[in-house]
Amino acid sequence: MTLPADSAGLPHADKHVKIVGAGLLGASVGLALTRQGIDVWLTDASPTAEALACDLGAGRPLADAGDMTPDLVVIAVPPDVTAHLVARELTLHPHATVTDVASVKGHIRTALRGFVDGGQLSRTDLARYVGSHPMAGREKSGPIAARADLFAGRPWVVCTGPHTADADHERIVELARRVGAAVVELDADEHDSAVARVSHVPQVMATLTASRLNDAPVESVALAGQGLRDVTRIAASDPALWTQILTANSEQVRIVLEEVRGELDTVIDALGSTSGSLGVLAGAFVAGNDGHARIPGKHGAAPTSYATVTVLVEDRPGMLGRLFTEMGEAGINIEDLQLEHANGQQYGLAEVSVLPAERGPMIDELRARGWNVPE
Ligand SMILES: NC(=O)c1ccc[n+]([C@@H]2O[C@H](COP(=O)([O-])OP(=O)(O)OC[C@H]3O[C@@H](n4cnc5c(N)ncnc54)[C@H](O)[C@@H]3O)[C@@H](O)[C@H]2O)c1
Numbered sequence: 001m002t003l004p005a006d007s008a009g010l011p012h013a014d015k016h017v018k019i020v021g022a023g024l025l026g027a028s029v030g031l032a033l034t035r036q037g038i039d040v041w042l043t044d045a046s047p048t049a050e051a052l053a054c055d056l057g058a059g060r061p062l063a064d065a066g067d068m069t070p071d072l073v074v075i076a077v078p079p080d081v082t083a084h085l086v087a088r089e090l091t092l093h094p095h096a097t098v099t100d101v102a103s104v105k106g107h108i109r110t111a112l113r114g115f116v117d118g119g120q121l122s123r124t125d126l127a128r129y130v131g132s133h134p135m136a137g138r139e140k141s142g143p144i145a146a147r148a149d150l151f152a153g154r155p156w157v158v159c160t161g162p163h164t165a166d167a168d169h170e171r172i173v174e175l176a177r178r179v180g181a182a183v184v185e186l187d188a189d190e191h192d193s194a195v196a197r198v199s200h201v202p203q204v205m206a207t208l209t210a211s212r213l214n215d216a217p218v219e220s221v222a223l224a225g226q227g228l229r230d231v232t233r234i235a236a237s238d239p240a241l242w243t244q245i246l247t248a249n250s251e252q253v254r255i256v257l258e259e260v261r262g263e264l265d266t267v268i269d270a271l272g273s274t275s276g277s278l279g280v281l282a283g284a285f286v287a288g289n290d291g292h293a294r295i296p297g298k299h300g301a302a303p304t305s306y307a308t309v310t311v312l313v314e315d316r317p318g319m320l321g322r323l324f325t326e327m328g329e330a331g332i333n334i335e336d337l338q339l340e341h342a343n344g345q346q347y348g349l350a351e352v353s354v355l356p357a358e359r360g361p362m363i364d365e366l367r368a369r370g371w372n373v374p375e
């Protein structure tokens, strides 16, 4: 389809977007683009993830695309298979720009250069690849966790190589802007060094803090307040994904963790000594205050909090799909969904998160359509 130039001054473009990997990131990109009327085609190694992402409105199944040729391919799969799929898509679609959203960039660039050296990928094809990384995500995985506004106001790193054509670079910049992100241009090494500090080591710290709870008495854990919750939210992230991210950026992560180890030793020593320890401890807290003060806001966007509505969904095929469709018809966007399913029960519980202003109208609308929405 032909898109009009929009208020952001983005150019007219024929846009067919293929997304490989319909999980959290892929489905979120799909939702954001589909809402702008862009033709999105989704494919995933998991047929369930693909079908669910399509049901949620993130695009259409690639199998129905016929001879559609994409202008843009977005690879949103785990880091360990990203380079392989980038190379495959570059070869498969000789006129498409190909990007990936993996959390590491140098590792993928090195693998792609290896494919060129090994003759599996042509240098000309590689020139159409532009690595990227939206600095937005969640501790949850899969299409069910996807959100159309995931990227709004967030940085989106674009890594342009020395041989990248302007048109391919522009297409990825346009993609990031269309989903509401703020473009940051970095090379792959700068990116990996920066994210070790602002993303990968924070993930390790949250994880190690949360794992201290494992042997604690249940009465101690029950005292958990907001501080612990703030510090450990991302400890609920996917272990397989993070194992890949850390190993792919091990050198940079080690550098920052060595710094942390140094500071940790200083704090431990201060706690075990009597003279001068208060100054050392206070110094550590002041340094933390200073670092915290340097964290920018979410590029001007207000944080979104959601209201939930519980719907009793009859346990028979197609009912959940009908719920999604009818909410779509009513113009209500599903921001999140939790399903509770008791074996042998006639009903499942769907806890649907929506924008707070949409909660009342949604309850009225669903009840009018015959859905069981308890008080
Ligand atoms: N989770 C985050 O917060 C976050 C943020 C920014 C970037 N990323 C990056 O985005 C990428 C995707 O992460 P996610 O959080 O969306 O993970 P996810 O698990 O939610 O989704 C990944 C999807 O890729 C599919 N997949 C795996 N191998 C495949 C293959 N060979 N072919 C086709 N599909 C395949 C899986 O079935 C899954 O549906 C990762 O590279 C990650 O580093 C993640």
Ligand SMILES: O=C(O)C(=O)C[C@]1(C(=O)O)C=C[C@@H](O)C=C1
Pocket (backbone or CB within 6 Å): 102, 103, 134, 135, 136, 137, 138, 139, 140, 198, 199, 200, 234
């Ligand atoms: O907010 C979260 O849940 C995230 O962990 C998102 C986050 C991060 O900010 O570190 C995680 C990994 C990504 O590669 C990009 C973003």
